[in-house]
Structure formats: structure tokens, C-alpha cells
Amino acid sequence: MIDQDRFGHDVTALMETLRAKLGARGSSLHKRLRRAGRRLPKSGHRAGQVLTEAERWMAHPKLRARLDAGKIDAALTEINRQLEDVDPVDARKGMLLGMAGGLVFNLMIAVAVLIAVLRWRGLV
Numbered sequence: 001m002i003d004q005d006r007f008g009h010d011v012t013a014l015m016e017t018l019r020a021k022l023g024a025r026g027s028s029l030h031k032r033l034r035r036a037g038r039r040l041p042k043s044g045h046r047a048g049q050v051l052t053e054a055e056r057w058m059a060h061p062k063l064r065a066r067l068d069a070g071k072i073d074a075a076l077t078e079i080n081r082q083l084e085d086v087d088p089v090d091a092r093k094g095m096l097l098g099m100a101g102g103l104v105f106n107l108m109i110a111v112a113v114l115i116a117v118l119r120w121r122g123l124v
Contacts, residue, residue: 002069004058010076011055014083021086029055039091044082047075 015032018024022039024032033040033048040048054072057063118124 002054002058002064002067002072004064007054007058007072011051014051014076014079017080017083021083021088023088028052039086040079041082044079047078050075051079 011029015029018032018036022036024035026032026035029048030052033045033052036044050071054067054075057067115124
């Protein structure tokens with residue numbers, strides 16, 4: 001049987017980690033995992049589904065007794081292990097570099113089109 005207080009503490013800590021590492025906001029674990037999106041691997045989403053299902057079952061005393069503590073601990077370990085590898089500064093830097101690369105590419109295309117139009121009109 002699972003200790004309800006320890007499980008609640010673990011879920012709260014996981015929600016704070018999701019907020020700190022991935023910037024996922026929301027009022028529940030389900031919403032935060034959904035907002036994490038592709039930044040969390042598929043196995044992390046599966047572990048999150050196990051935890052959200054367990055969170056729902058914890059509200060019912062008879063269903064709480066049927067929860068598998070080993071499965072829940074494994075899911076918590078898996079998702080926390082994956083979140084340890086996330087570096088929010090590096091992710092932010094990668095996002096900014098990707099945006100800058102796209103902007104530079106679009107500017108190069110615009111300049112090439114401008115030069116082509118000027119040549120076609122005979123101005124260059």
C-alpha cells in the first residue's frame with residue numbers, strides 16, 4: 001500500500017521540477033505533463049500517465065489499496081531521471097539560436113529576391 005502523504009509530496013516535487021526545468025505551468029500534474037509536450041521523451045509521458053492515473057486513484061480509499069507501489073516508484077524514478085538531464089539554460093540558448101538561424105535564412109532569401117528583381121528590371 002502507498003503512503004498518501006509521501007505520494008502527495010513526490011507529486012508536488014515533480015510538479016515543481018517540471019516548472020523549473022521545462023517551464024510547464026498548470027494546476028495539476030496532468031496539465032503540466034501535457035504542456036511539457038515533446039520536451040519530455042515518450043517514456044517520460046508513459047511514466048506521467050502512470051502517475052496521473054495513480055493520483056486519481058489516491059482520492060478513493062478502496063482503489064488506493066489496489067495501486068502497485070513498485071510501478072509508481074519506477075515511474076517517479078524514470079521521470080525524475082529524465083528531468084535531471086534537462087538543462088533549461090541550454091534549451092533556451094538552442095531556441096534563440098534556432099530563431100536567429102531562421103531569421104538569417106529569411107533575410108538571405110529576401111536579399112536574393114531583391115537582387116533578382118533589380119537585375120530583371122535592369123537596375124543592377
